[in-house]
Amino acid sequence: MENNANLRLKIALSHHPSTFMNSGRQLRDEPDDVLLAEYRREGDGEVLGVLLCRYTGLLFGVACKYLKDTHLAEDAVQQVFLKVLTSMPNEDIPNFKGWLYVLTRNHCIQYLRKAGPRKERELPETVLADTQEVMDFELQEETIAQMEEALQELQPDQRTTIVLFYIKKYSYEQIMAATGFTFMQVKSFIQNGKRNLKNSILKKSGRK
Amino acid sequence: MNKRKHNRFAAGSHGGREGQGADDRLLDYLEGRMDEAEQRAFEATLSDAGPESDALDGLYGMPNPETRRHVGAVNARLYRQIRRGNARRKRRQSPTYVIIAAIAVLLLTVAACMVAGKVLRLF
Numbered sequence: 001m002e003n004n005a006n007l008r009l010k011i012a013l014s015h016h017p018s019t020f021m022n023s024g025r026q027l028r029d030e031p032d033d034v035l036l037a038e039y040r041r042e043g044d045g046e047v048l049g050v051l052l053c054r055y056t057g058l059l060f061g062v063a064c065k066y067l068k069d070t071h072l073a074e075d076a077v078q079q080v081f082l083k084v085l086t087s088m089p090n091e092d093i094p095n096f097k098g099w100l101y102v103l104t105r106n107h108c109i110q111y112l113r114k115a116g117p118r119k120e121r122e123l124p125e126t127v128l129a130d131t132q133e134v135m136d137f138e139l140q141e142e143t144i145a146q147m148e149e150a151l152q153e154l155q156p157d158q159r160t161t162i163v164l165f166y167i168k169k170y171s172y173e174q175i176m177a178a179t180g181f182t183f184m185q186v187k188s189f190i191q192n193g194k195r196n197l198k199n200s201i202l203k204k205s206g207r208k
Numbered sequence: 209m210n211k212r213k214h215n216r217f218a219a220g221s222h223g224g225r226e227g228q229g230a231d232d233r234l235l236d237y238l239e240g241r242m243d244e245a246e247q248r249a250f251e252a253t254l255s256d257a258g259p260e261s262d263a264l265d266g267l268y269g270m271p272n273p274e275t276r277r278h279v280g281a282v283n284a285r286l287y288r289q290i291r292r293g294n295a296r297r298k299r300r301q302s303p304t305y306v307i308i309a310a311i312a313v314l315l316l317t318v319a320a321c322m323v324a325g326k327v328l329r330l331f
Contacts (some may be wrong), residue, residue, distance in 0.1 A: 065262050
């Protein structure tokens with residue numbers, strides 16, 4: 001049983017991105033935009049394969065988050081890849097990773113909606129939030145020090161993790177050790193704390 | 209999904225670099241194969257809602273070999289699809305294919321003309 005699993009793993013891993021070669025040239029180190037331009041010029045699927053393989057793990061993780069089932073997630077990523085292979089849009093894609101992410105997320109949301117209201121209720125709340133708004137706000141580490149007032153308004157757990165991460169430069173692992181929080185708690189406190197900090201600062205500056 | 213101890217900190221989780229794309233920092237992070245600066249930069253991306261954060265939520269607690277098996281399976285299927293697509297593309301571009309296609313079109317045209325001629329003669 002164990003041997004079979006190992007064999008399957010070996011076979012699967014033998015198809016890793018470095019397997020995709022083009023005229024003897026290694027494509028792994030080329031940036032996304034170069035590979036995308038080359039694919040559009042030559043129409044060589046292997047070039048697109050290298051590009052897609054870069055994000056298999058990431059997209060699989062995203063699909064797992066939404067679908068909560070590894071096999072469904074595998075199928076979802078596979079279908080997204082198929083969509084890209086068969087109908088790549090002609091317009092420019094400046095951020096290929098972001099584009100793939102949105103495609104995968106939308107695919108999962110569509111699947112859950114089709115699967116019925118019970119499944120749809122499982123959609124993470126973050127889907128409903130305007131993630132772009134959060135991403136637009138680049139919290140500069142050096143400006144954190146000037147945010148004392150806003151920091152004091154945060155919930156204690158959020159304040160602690162924000163201070164440890166941004167000011168004391170702790171890693172997640174160190175924050176876990178110092179506070180006893182789980183990894184996901186640390187991640188969530190930092191994410192929510194950062195968002196609340198942003199809202200508080202914008203409110204104070206009269207922009208919201 | 210089977211949620212065990214978060215694999216980033218699982219003992220003996222350090223594997224080879226196989227099965228991984230150049231930009232797939234997520235797996236490097238999960239397997240603790242980043243240096244301090246890389247780890248810090250990656251953790252900073254987790255503070256925003258986005259691909260890395262979502263993916264980490266999804267893979268949290270999944271044992272590394274399982275993650276790699278799923279990723280490898282998707283890559284293997286992608287690889288097969290691409291090989292098939294490229295073979296089709298090469299066939300379409302080969303001179304033999306073009307000649308055969310041209311002959312087929314010609315024969316169909318001749319046959320259509322003959323049928324049309326017979327139909328016209330009937331009326």
